[in-house]
Amino acid sequence: xxxxxxxxxxxxxxxxxxxxxxxxxxxxxxxxxxxxxxxxxxxxxxxxxxxxxxxxxxxxxxxxxxxxxxxxxxxxxxxxxxxxxxxxxxxxx
Numbered sequence: 001x002x003x004x005x006x007x008x009x010x011x012x013x014x015x016x017x018x019x020x021x022x023x024x025x026x027x028x029x030x031x032x033x034x035x036x037x038x039x040x041x042x043x044x045x046x047x048x049x050x051x052x053x054x055x056x057x058x059x060x061x062x063x064x065x066x067x068x069x070x071x072x073x074x075x076x077x078x079x080x081x082x083x084x085x086x087x088x089x090x091x092x093x
Contacts, residue, residue, distance in 0.1 A: 008043055015047060023047055035067060038077045045083040058084055 007030055014023035024047060030040040041064045048057035061084050068076045 008039065011043060011047075015050075020047060020051055031064075035064075036072065038080065042077070042080055042083065045080060049083055049086075054084075 007026055011023040011026045014020070014026065024044065027040050027044040027047070030037055031044070034040070041060065045057050045060060048054070048060065061080055064080065065076050068074060
């Protein structure tokens with residue numbers, strides 16, 4: 001198991017234990033080290049939406065999407081936008 005996967009699982013454990021702030025800090029740290037990490041962004045978006053922090057989710061998505069498009073000239077995974085729209089990632093075509 002690689003280090004990022006362990007961090008995602010740890011963030012899940014924090015969230016399940018009611019320590020959403022710890023999960024957020026961990027995921028933000030992952031994104032600081034790897035600003036193009038779609039998996040970390042997706043998990044953080046889910047955390048924000050689950051905690052009714054839609055404005056934070058929208059701000060994160062906007063900054064991430066802009067950075068991804070501007071720096072890499074590609075569109076981020078459509079599951080990220082689906083979370084903002086209130087859809088579960090598995091509901092995407």
